[in-house]
Amino acid sequence: MPDVEHASERTHFLSHAAQDRRLSAVQRELDAESLVSTHISKEEQLLSTTSIGERLPYNDYTTIDWLHDLVKDSFRSRSIHAQRGVRGSLGSIFDSGQGWLAAALIGILSACVAFCVDIAEATVSDWKLGYCTTNVFSHRQTCCTARHPLSTAKANLAEGCAEWHMWTEDYWKAFAIFVGFALAFGVISSSFTMLTKSTLPSAAPGQGDNPRSVQASDQGLVGKSIYLAAGSGIPEIKTILSGFVIPHFLDLKVLVIKAIGAVFAVATGMCLGKEGPFVHISTCVAYLVGSLFPKYSENGRKMRELLSAGCSAGLSVAFGAPIGGVLFAYEEISTFFPRKVLWRAFLCSLFAAVVLKALNPTGTGKLVLFETNYGVSYSPIHYLIFVVLGIAGGLFGGVFCKANFLWSKNFRQYSIIKQHPVFEVFLVVLATGLLQYPNPMTRETGDTIIKNLLADCRGAKKGWVCQQEAKDDNARFIGWLVYGTLAKLVLTIITFGCKVPSGIIIPALDAGAFFGRLIGQWVTTISPGVFAMVGAAAFLAGVSRMTISLCVIMFELTGELEYIVPHMVAILVAKWVADALEKDGVYDLAQTVLGHPFLDADHSMNLVQGTQELVERLIPPKQTMRDITVDVPKDNKVAKRILEEKLDKLKERGLMDAGLVLVQDGMLQGYLAESELDFGLNDLGRQWECTSRVRVLGDAEEGDLDLSVFVDRTPLVIFATAPMEYLVEMFGKLGLRYLCVIEEGSGKLVGVVIKKRLVVWLESLKH
Numbered sequence: 001m002p003d004v005e006h007a008s009e010r011t012h013f014l015s016h017a018a019q020d021r022r023l024s025a026v027q028r029e030l031d032a033e034s035l036v037s038t039h040i041s042k043e044e045q046l047l048s049t050t051s052i053g054e055r056l057p058y059n060d061y062t063t064i065d066w067l068h069d070l071v072k073d074s075f076r077s078r079s080i081h082a083q084r085g086v087r088g089s090l091g092s093i094f095d096s097g098q099g100w101l102a103a104a105l106i107g108i109l110s111a112c113v114a115f116c117v118d119i120a121e122a123t124v125s126d127w128k129l130g131y132c133t134t135n136v137f138s139h140r141q142t143c144c145t146a147r148h149p150l151s152t153a154k155a156n157l158a159e160g161c162a163e164w165h166m167w168t169e170d171y172w173k174a175f176a177i178f179v180g181f182a183l184a185f186g187v188i189s190s191s192f193t194m195l196t197k198s199t200l201p202s203a204a205p206g207q208g209d210n211p212r213s214v215q216a217s218d219q220g221l222v223g224k225s226i227y228l229a230a231g232s233g234i235p236e237i238k239t240i241l242s243g244f245v246i247p248h249f250l251d252l253k254v255l256v257i258k259a260i261g262a263v264f265a266v267a268t269g270m271c272l273g274k275e276g277p278f279v280h281i282s283t284c285v286a287y288l289v290g291s292l293f294p295k296y297s298e299n300g301r302k303m304r305e306l307l308s309a310g311c312s313a314g315l316s317v318a319f320g321a322p323i324g325g326v327l328f329a330y331e332e333i334s335t336f337f338p339r340k341v342l343w344r345a346f347l348c349s350l351f352a353a354v355v356l357k358a359l360n361p362t363g364t365g366k367l368v369l370f371e372t373n374y375g376v377s378y379s380p381i382h383y384l385i386f387v388v389l390g391i392a393g394g395l396f397g398g399v400f401c402k403a404n405f406l407w408s409k410n411f412r413q414y415s416i417i418k419q420h421p422v423f424e425v426f427l428v429v430l431a432t433g434l435l436q437y438p439n440p441m442t443r444e445t446g447d448t449i450i451k452n453l454l455a456d457c458r459g460a461k462k463g464w465v466c467q468q469e470a471k472d473d474n475a476r477f478i479g480w481l482v483y484g485t486l487a488k489l490v491l492t493i494i495t496f497g498c499k500v501p502s503g504i505i506i507p508a509l510d511a512g513a514f515f516g517r518l519i520g521q522w523v524t525t526i527s528p529g530v531f532a533m534v535g536a537a538a539f540l541a542g543v544s545r546m547t548i549s550l551c552v553i554m555f556e557l558t559g560e561l562e563y564i565v566p567h568m569v570a571i572l573v574a575k576w577v578a579d580a581l582e583k584d585g586v587y588d589l590a591q592t593v594l595g596h597p598f599l600d601a602d603h604s605m606n607l608v609q610g611t612q613e614l615v616e617r618l619i620p621p622k623q624t625m626r627d628i629t630v631d632v633p634k635d636n637k638v639a640k641r642i643l644e645e646k647l648d649k650l651k652e653r654g655l656m657d658a659g660l661v662l663v664q665d666g667m668l669q670g671y672l673a674e675s676e677l678d679f680g681l682n683d684l685g686r687q688w689e690c691t692s693r694v695r696v697l698g699d700a701e702e703g704d705l706d707l708s709v710f711v712d713r714t715p716l717v718i719f720a721t722a723p724m725e726y727l728v729e730m731f732g733k734l735g736l737r738y739l740c741v742i743e744e745g746s747g748k749l750v751g752v753v754i755k756k757r758l759v760v761w762l763e764s765l766k767h
Contacts, residue, residue, distance in 0.1 A: 001509075014497070025102075039202070062596075062657035062675065064243045066336075066735025068712075069301035076295065098293050099306070103344040105289050106310045110282040111359065114317035114352075117259050117274060118361035125267040125445050128181040129174075130166040132538055140164055140365055178443070179433035184269045188428035189208055189264035189500045190422040192257050198248060205611070224595060229258045232276025234333065234336020234587050237283050239313065239596040241304050242335045246596070250287035250307075262501040266445055269430050273446050273506025279314030279333070280501075282352075283502060286310025300478050300734075302335035308334040312345040313352040315553065318505075320367030322353040326554030333588070335600070336735070346695040369558045370451050374527045375458075377562060383569060385523060389535045390570040392515055394577020397508075401582040401589055403493045409591045412497065421499035428495055428547050433620045435487050439480050439535055440464055441514075442487060446506035446719045453513040453532045454558065466516075469528070474521065481518040485511055496586070497593070498716060504543060504586055512539025530566075533558055538570035542578040545585035547571055553570040592766075597759045601732030607765045608724045617719040619741055619751030624653075628752065630660050632669060636698035640705065643694055644681055650674045658739055662696055662711065666748040669697055669713070676710035715766030719744045720751065731755055 011181075080095050122139040132143035144161035167177045174220045207677035227247050228236075236249055248254065290296035290306045297303065311333050315325035326345045330337050357367050364371075413418060417424045436442040441449060441464070468477035488511035496504055515563040516535020520528025537554045541547065551567045554560075578585075584592070584603075591598050619630075627649040630638055643660075650658050651674075659673040685694070686707045697713075700706035718726060730736060741751035 003378060004405040029152075035039075037331070038529065041407055042557075050627060051258070054757035058234060060183070062245050063737045064245065064304075065241060065299035065737045066301050066316045069299050072293075073299055073302055076299075087739040095295065098295050099340070099344050100347060102286075102293060102296065102306055103309050103348040106282065106286045106306075106353045107313050107316070107348040107353075108355050109285045109289070109315050110278075110310070110348075111286065111352045111355035113259060113281055114253075114278055115358060115359040115361050117263055117278075120263045121266050121274065121445075122361075124185065124263055125269070127180045129183075129443075130164055132163055133165050133537070134163050140146055175437050177436050179430065182270075182429050182433045183426060183676055185264040185268045186270070186425045186500070188421060189261045189268070189532040190265070190425040190498075192261045193227050193229045193499050193501065196230075196254055196257055196421065197225055199225050200246070227499050228254045229261055229501055231497065231501070231590070232587075233258070233280025233283070233501075234276055235594055235598075236593040237280065237307070238333055238335070238587065239332060239591065239598045241308060241311075242598050243304070243602075244597055250284045252284070253283055255284035255288070258501050262349040265500040265502055268429050268432065269443070269445060270429060270498075270500075270502070270707060271488060271497075271507040271510070272500070272502035272504070273318075273496045274375070274501070275315065275318035275505045275672060276503025277372050278318040278503075280312055282310050282312075282314035282317070283307050285313070290358070304336060306335065306337075306344075308341050309345040312349040316349040317356050319553060319557055320353065320356065320369050320552045321556035322349040322367075324549055325349045325352075326557050327552055329547035332544070332546055365445070368557065369447065369485075370454050370557050372454050372456060372529060372558045372560055374530055374534065374560065374562075374730065376526055378526060378530065378566060381525065382523075384565045384567070385519060385531065386569045387573050388536055389516055389531065389538045390510075390541075390573025390630050391521065393512060393535065393538025393570065393645075394579075394581070395542070396511060396515075396539050397545075397574060397578035397585075398581025400489065400493060400508075400543055401584065401586055404496050404586070405589045405593065407493055409495050411494075412464070425498050425500055428491075431494070432491050435491060438664040439483055439487065441480055442484050446510050449510050450513050450536065453510075453517050454529045454536075456527050458527065469521075479519055481514055481521070483706050485518065488514060497590070503643070505540060508540040508543045509536040512536035515539065530563065533560065534565065534566045534570045537567045538574040541571040541574040541753050542588050545575055545578065547575060568646045578765055592763070597730060597756055599755065599762070601728065603734065604728050604762050605725065607762055608728050611724065611765065613724040615718055615722045615724060615741055615753070616751075618727070618753045618757060619720060620757075625751060628658065628660050630662050630696070632664050632697055634660050634664070636708070637693040637695050637704075640681065640685060640688065640692045640694050641690060643677065644690075647677050647681060650677075657756065659738065659752075660750055661752055663749050664697075667745075668717065668749040669716065669743065670711040671715040671738065671740065671752075672696065672707065672711050673737075677707070680705075680707040680710060703723070715740045717742050727753065727758065731758055 013203035015485075048228060070550075077095070080088075081092050083091055119139075122141070123137055126139040129140075132138040134143065136666040166174070168174050186332070228251075233249075236246055239247065241248055244508050258277050258281055262274045262281075265272060265324065266274050286309065287303070289310075290303050291434070295302060296306050308329055312322075312325040315328045316322045319325075326342065326349050329345055332340065334341070353367055357365075362369070372394050389684065412424070438737070441452060444452070452463060452465050455461075455463055455465050457469055465477075468474055468480075470479070488507060492504070492507040496502065512535040513532040514535075516533065516538075517528050519535065520526075522530040523531065533554070537550060541550055544550070550562065550571055555564055555565050582589075588600075588603070606681070621623075627646060630642070630646065632638060644658055650660075659671055660677060661668060662670040662672060683690075684707075685705055692705055693710050695704045695706045697708055697709055715738070716734075716736060718730065720741050721744050728737065730739060736755065738752055738754045742748060742750060743750045743754060
């Protein structure tokens with residue numbers, strides 16, 4: 001060994017480095033303490049004295065440890081509330097009120113972003129038809145009426161508005177301009193979305209169990225590419241709230257691009273809506289606000305409580321439905337929703353609704369988007385029609401889910417589409433423009449279509465729909481309704497999943513409103529708008545399988561409390577029929593296509609109950625167990641070289657939240673996660689010789705490379721002969737990252753099951 005240590009980019013600036021070849025034990029410990037304080041929060045350092053050990057911040061696609069974060073928050077809370085005096089009392093009050101303050105801020109900021117998106121989308125969308133001569137950045141409503149944002153003046157769209165200039169009066173020229181603008185908007189939206197491309201690890205448990213299947217290279221494991229701003233974001237949010245980590249998905253950059261992309265995507269006229277992107281945007285706001293409070297930024301469990309509350313603001317600002325937003329977050333998105341989260345979601349949704357009403361993006365001064373007043377009730381005979389609408393909605397939902405899944409798994413796998421997603425958007429926009437422009441009812445954006453189809457035509461016959469229904473021969477109008485229903489079905493199938501910000505709620509409502517209005521043409525005892533309203537709910541129920549939240553959203557959207565029961569009938573029938581055709585809703589299928597790990601406790605239990613499998617079914621192969629098992633000698637120290645070799649084996653498998661099990665005489669002593677092992681060996685451990693021995697159990701001595709503080713010495717265990725239902729319940733209800741499997745009778749360790757391995761096995765049961 002040379003006497004002089006050669007300098008490199010890793011050489012430390014130490015006062016005696018030129019004279020000493022080695023760091024002194026004291027200096028090593030000081031540097032180690034500095035590294036620990038840099039990477040690990042104070043609350044985590046307090047946990048080093050407990051049996052559950054410290055944890056590093058969660059990295060890409062790992063699973064958070066719900067139980068660990070629960071204990072961590074308890075330590076934090078006790079340290080704050082144990083303080084005495086005025087300062088201690090104020091600190092306790094602030095700690096107790098942080099959640100409420102954060103929820104209010106999320107609601108306010110979400111409403112502000114939604115206001116900007118709504119105004120920009122309305123303006124850009126109208127550019128396909130013409131422009132305002134007095135202000136090119138005004139849309140038709142503000143250009144021709146007294147309705148303006150931030151005011152509550154009421155007026156109807158002016159007839160023959162001189163301020164609004166159409167590009168041309170020639171049909172074919174207008175058609176070409178319409179399609180041309182739509183194509184430009186689609187390319188802009190998709191191009192912005194491309195800026196959020198990210199790569200995530202794709203190796204799954206089961207692949208890594210066979211060493212031959214893992215090809216290590218200088219480039220490492222090849223990951224899958226995703227576009228963080230594409231789609232609705234709801235499948236990814238469900239994945240995050242279930243306990244997985246998708247890096248950068250909630251960053252400020254993604255929020256800005258999602259908002260801009262949603263403006264241009266909706267303006268194209270494609271069969272998509274901005275309600276899904278609004279849920280993603282509000283969740284991004286929740287993450288950014290939570291990052292300002294250490295209580296949430298340093299605790300994965302607490303952060304997910306805040307994200308669950310933030311989700312409700314998305315639907316609240318998208319539809320002016322604050323109660324529906326809370327129920328949507330509870331029913332459709334969150335897997336962990338205790339009462340305090342419900343209350344904070346309620347407050348968050350309230351502030352979002354109050355601020356949005358004050359900003360008044362629609363110019364009506366009301367939250368209700370599609371206000372109706374049919375003034376008549378329904379008869380018992382109409383229940384049969386509501387059931388028919390429910391059956392049709394279920395058929396639509398089942399067909400849509402299957403067809404969209406097949407479209408995503410087949411058409412989008414062609415290399416030209418997979419490698420050039422902007423080209424796919426171009427083709428879809430082109431098809432949309434060519435199919436929708438000829439129909440006068442489908443030229444507008446989705447929310448305007450619904451508003452027109454829900455119209456009550458009693459009294460003065462205003463609007464194109466009412467004028468057509470007033471004709472003695474309305475066969476042409478019926479043809480347009482049939483055309484609109486089929487066009488929406490086909491176009492929504494090929495649109496959902498494109499690489500632009502998009503939601504599925506508005507297109508499903510459009511298709512249902514078309515079909516309901518069509519049915520209403522043969523029922524003269526009640527307004528056709530009633531059936532359009534109920535049909536819209538039925539079709540959305542068939543696609544998404546929403547129930548209670550959807551019923552409340554429809555009430556808040558229309559203000560029609562009288563028709564709650566018809567909505568309930570149609571929604572339940574639609575769900576039953578759609579479930580018979582396809583068990584998974586659109587968001588569950590989207591998760592399957594995207595490949596995100598997600599554990600739904602209810603669905604998983606239904607799968608497991610038909611298998612009669614035992615926990616031993618998921619025990620890794622013997623070779624895997626040899627690679628991840630560490631036999632700890634009686635002195636509780638292991639050679640550093642052995643741990644480095646085992647760390648390399650873990651990295652080869654690419655599972656990221658696996659780890660090593662520590663045993664003595666076959667008995668389980670603890671669990672050391674991969675991320676903490678990597679930090680201990682490659683950050684702390686680089687100051688120790690390769691021949692050093694590492695302490696993994698027991699009390700540290702002076703000069704030790706001590707990783708025992710990272711070891712979970714109280715891992716949960718389950719017998720190998722236990723029913724698989726036990727395993728699913730423990731992972732689902734306790735939020736575990738891993739579960740150690742022991743032999744019945746002897747109590748010796750025989751295996752380890754990580755959450756990802758369970759998810760992959762459950763996914764295999766579906767096929």
